[in-house]
Amino acid sequence: MSAGTRRRSSGHLNVGHAGAAASPMTKALPLQNSDATGPRSPTRKLFTTPTGWLFLLLASCVLYYLATADRPSTLPDQANYVTYFEITNWQWVVDYFSQSTSALNLAIGLVTDELGWRTWIILVNSLGVSPETGVRITVVFLNALVFYTLSRLSRPLLGLLLWLVIPSALAIVGLFQIRQGFAFAVAMLVAISFKRPILGALLASAIHTTFAVPAILLIVTRMSGPKLKIALPAASVSAILVAMAGRVLFQDYGGRRIAEYAGYEAGFTIRLLILMITYGIASAMVLYQMPTEDKTSQPPSLRELAIMHIALIVYLAAAFLVFPFGKDRVFYYVSLLLPYFAQEIKVRNPVSLWMLLVLYLMIAAEVALEEAKGLYVYLLQ
Secondary structure, three states: OOHHHHHHHHHHHHHHHHHHHHOOOOOOOOOOOOOOOOOOOHHHHHHHOHHHHHHHHHHHHHHHHHHHOOOOOOOOOHHHHHHHHHHOOHHHHHHHHHHOOOHHHHHHHHHHOOHHHHHHHHHHHOOOOOHHHHHHHHHHHHHHHHHHHHOOOOOHHHHHHHHHHOOOHHHHHOOOOHHHHHHHHHHHHHHHHOOOHHHHHHHHHOOOHHHHHHHHHHHHHHHOOOOHHHHHHHHHHHHHHHHHHHHHHHHHHOOOHHHHOHHHHHHOOHHHHHHHHHHHHHHHHHHHHOOHHHHHOOOOHHHHHHHHHHHHHHHHHHHHHHOHHHHOOOOHHHHHOHHHHHHHOOOOOHHHHHHHHHHHHHHHHHHHHHHHOOOOHHHHO
């Protein structure tokens, strides 16, 4: 790095520190490098700011509620997860491996049969707890992982508030669709804390199959190199190909599931697609506001996740046209990443202000719509 570059970088950091000192309640915590997921992330500063203490207090209250509140059998998927914990044991593993005909089938089964999820269940069951308690432990643990990874970024309180209100976050995958929530939590832990988004996505796909789509898009992003003008089109084209391939595979191997998944096609409306496209504002702003040096050097985790986010929206647009079943629960990941991206977005001009306003208005509209349907009843009781 030249002396001039060092002087410009130093100046930029000084401005950031001055802004943080002037208004600690509203400004992002100062970062020591452009990658907020690095070893000097703001987690250690939580105990030094009022917003940090508020984050810790609110996160603790939420985890306490999830650990102690009743989980009635009428809660969606509760009975299914209790059954998972009842039937999964070491004998299940022995039977599964004995039925595997080849290493290739075993490798495919790692994702299609979600062996990572079964491994987690066996680990929890080894504690000697009841199936109901195992489900509760999973709910608390996955949300704790999410809260921890949110704390690794610039404005954790903002990220936490978004996680609490966005419908697909705490109210769905953090509460009753917990297998997908657990997969997401593991993926973000590895991506944010260990800066290995591809590894995180691969591990998550062994817990919930839908994460195979983000994993493919992240692999293509990494293989495309550090230049955004190459990586973004490559990831988008691969997203279209994945949607088209999914249609062919489902027609050939879907069998009875074609009728079972028919509801997904009816639920994939143009309104949902527009909502997902609007949420792309968040990742687009993250990429646009990322310092120039981060666009041409080894990409940080957030950059790869932002590119994957946009490509995932392209995948959903292609699926809307050629493979509606492909929506499944994949579309949740578009909104689940918002609490992470929103922390890094800064208002620098009127255009960014208006874009951010549109983003939050769309989030508010989705929250209001889902609240009218009773989604938050359990959390608000």
